[in-house]
Amino acid sequence: xxxxxxxxxxxxxxxxxxxxxxxxxxxxxxxxxxxxxxxxxxxxxxxxxxxxxxxxxxxxxxxxxxxxxxxxxxxxxxxxxxxxxxxxxxxxxxxxxxxxxxxxxxxxxxxxxxxxxxxxxxxxxxxxxxxxxxxxxxxxxxxxxxxxxxxxxxxxxxxxxxxxxxxxxxxxxxxxxxxxxxxxxxxxxxxxxxxxxxxxxxxxxxxxxxxxxxxxxxxxxxxxxxxxxxxxxxxxxxxxxxxxxxxxxxxxxxxxxxxxxxxxxxxxxxxxxxxxxxxxxxxxxxxxxxxxxxxxx
Numbered sequence: 685x686x687x688x689x690x691x692x693x694x695x696x697x698x699x700x701x702x703x704x705x706x707x708x709x710x711x712x713x714x715x716x717x718x719x720x721x722x723x724x725x726x727x728x729x730x731x732x733x734x735x736x737x738x739x740x741x742x743x744x745x746x747x748x749x750x751x752x753x754x755x756x757x758x759x760x761x762x763x764x765x766x767x768x769x770x771x772x773x774x775x776x777x778x779x780x781x782x783x784x785x786x787x788x789x790x791x792x793x794x795x796x797x798x799x800x801x802x803x804x805x806x807x808x809x810x811x812x813x814x815x816x817x818x819x820x821x822x823x824x825x826x827x828x829x830x831x832x833x834x835x836x837x838x839x840x841x842x843x844x845x846x847x848x849x850x851x852x853x854x855x856x857x858x859x860x861x862x863x864x865x866x867x868x869x870x871x872x873x874x875x876x877x878x879x880x881x882x883x884x885x886x887x888x889x890x891x892x893x894x895x896x897x898x899x900x901x902x903x904x905x906x907x908x909x910x911x912x913x914x915x916x917x918x919x920x921x922x923x924x925x926x927x928x929x930x931x932x933x934x935x936x937x938x939x940x941x942x943x944x945x946x947x948x949x950x951x952x953x954x955x956x957x958x959x960x961x962x963x964x965x966x967x968x969x970x971x972x973x974x975x976x977x978x979x980x981x
Contacts, residue, residue: 689770693747696773700746700781702726704739707867714828716864717779717839726777742867743781745817747773749875750785753810753882757787757890760805764798767791779839779974780874784882795946796897800954803893804961807879811964814875815846821869822850832861834977842923842970844876849967880968881929883961886910887936894961896941897950907937922972 706722713721728735754771761768767790774783793799832840843860851860865873883891886907896903914930917923950958 685769689772692773692775695775696782696785697743697747698729699775699777700743701736701739702777703779703781704742704746704867704871705736706739706779707742707870708738711826711864711866714826714864716828716831716837716841719838722779739867742871745868745871746781746874749810749814749817749871750782750878752813753806753875753879754785754787756805756807756809757802760798760801761787761789764793764795764801766793766798766802780877784878792942793944796944796948797950797954799893799944800897800950800958803890803897804954804957807883807890807961807964808957810875810879811968814872814879817868817872818847818876819850821865821872822847822854822863824866825855825869826864826866827855827858827862828864829862831864834975837977840975840977841870841873842973842975844873844880844968844970846876846967847873876968877970877973880965880970883965883968884910884929884933886933887939888941889933889936891961891965894958896944898955898958900947907933911937917971923974925974 702722702725705725705728706718709721709725710716710718725736725739750773751771758768758771769788769790771785771787773785775781776783789802793802830836834840847863848860851858851863855863882889883894885891885895885903892903892907895906911930911934914926914933918926918930
């Protein structure tokens with residue numbers, strides 16, 4: 685398993701370097717995204733591998749956020765004597781370079797408090813590492829008017845609440861839509877997106893573990909409602925990716941969820957932790973994370 689985990693990590697490093705090189709080159713040209721640069725980055729593997737070094741800031745930042753997220757889960761499992769695998773990264777040659785990472789839990793989660801700890805530890809730890817990277821990104825962002833104008837942009841990135849708050853502090857007279865984040869800041873943006881998706885309170889996602897440890901009945905109804913919410917967001921045109929997520933969590937709803945043998949209620953510190961997880965979700969979530977312009981020529 686360790687060999688498989690290492691191979692997947694190296695493959696994900698490669699795909700993140702592709703994405704990071706595109707972000708670095710687009711940032712140098714005052715663009716949020718360039719399809720030409722994205723396609724050209726693929727040719728660097730055989731034409732000029734050293735050219736992919738420009739993608740290192742993005743790749744290393746994003747992999748650090750993902751790794752700390754999964755290690756949070758891993759060590760929570762160790763603390764509660766739950767068998768779990770090493771983190772497995774998911775490489776994919778898309779705009780973010782990855783679909784994230786995960787661990788496999790090999791033994792039952794027997795107590796309510798262990799369920800909460802395993803669910804909350806990952807996103808909270810990953811968020812701690814994402815925030816400094818986002819702060820760096822805002823401090824070194826370029827102000828590019830019209831960056832979110834569909835008539836002259838190929839792709840428009842959404843703005844999470846945390847980014848809006850940081851922008852209000854650092855650039856009080858500037859709309860966050862005009863901020864062009866450097867690769868490190870964009871990696872933090874991807875980390876926040878993946879964190880918010882993991883914190884959706886359904887099934888066996890991190891948010892599902894947290895909500896189930898608080899209120900199993902509410903977790904049941906949330907797992908029924910959220911697929912419809914995501915499909916509605918897709919139908920209303922916020923982001924086509926919500927169709928995929930809606931179907932995915934609908935399928936997850938039918939997977940077997942092992943019972944909890946000790947349903948002891950959470951103590952006050954864990955309840956405060958649940959509130960913190962909700963805050964992280966609200967700061968990270970974007971109804972329209974990516975908009976592809978149809979009017980760009």
